[in-house]
Amino acid sequence: DEFYRAEGGDAPKADGLGLGLAIVRRLAGLLGLEVEIASAAGRGTTLRISGLPLSEPGAVTVPRAHRQHPLTGLRVCVVDDDAEVLAATATLLKRWGCEVAEFTGLPEAACGCDAIVSDFDLGGDLDGLDVIARLREMEGWEVPAAILTGRSEPETLKRLAGSGIPLLRKPAHPAELRALLTGFALGDEAPEDETAAS
Incomplete structure (x- = not known):
């Protein structure tokens, strides 16, 4: 787990934040590798990474599909009635390699998106949930989607929770949005703690 460090009994406290193995696990998952860890008290830890195809002794070949970040080329439809927020969100996603279609309301036609990120309050007859449903x-398919909102009324939060669509609170932390979109790109289900309860 991130930021977790096992403390040894008499061993001196080691430097670090407890991120190393969490990073190894995540990178291995992106590359389709297996990570095994075995620890023996007082002796140390062995880390074994397996699953890399070897073309010749000592030469590692990473499949082409795994050479770029999963967000590269992901087509994201961003909907927000605030032009500045829309532009800022689109700029951030483009920096991550996404292809972005920007709208201030419901698009008139399909845009061929792989994911939808919508504000909840869109200043019209339709809210973010309505826009996602119509998109x-x-x-013609259940496009993975996320709602961004600053709303906190119980009725609204209950409706959002019942939708099953992940909710990110405004201002959304870029790392949370990136992790959610990466999950969409990899076909992961959204973790429960990223839904309206988060």
């Missing part, structure tokens, strides 16, 4: 109809 999914236009696209």
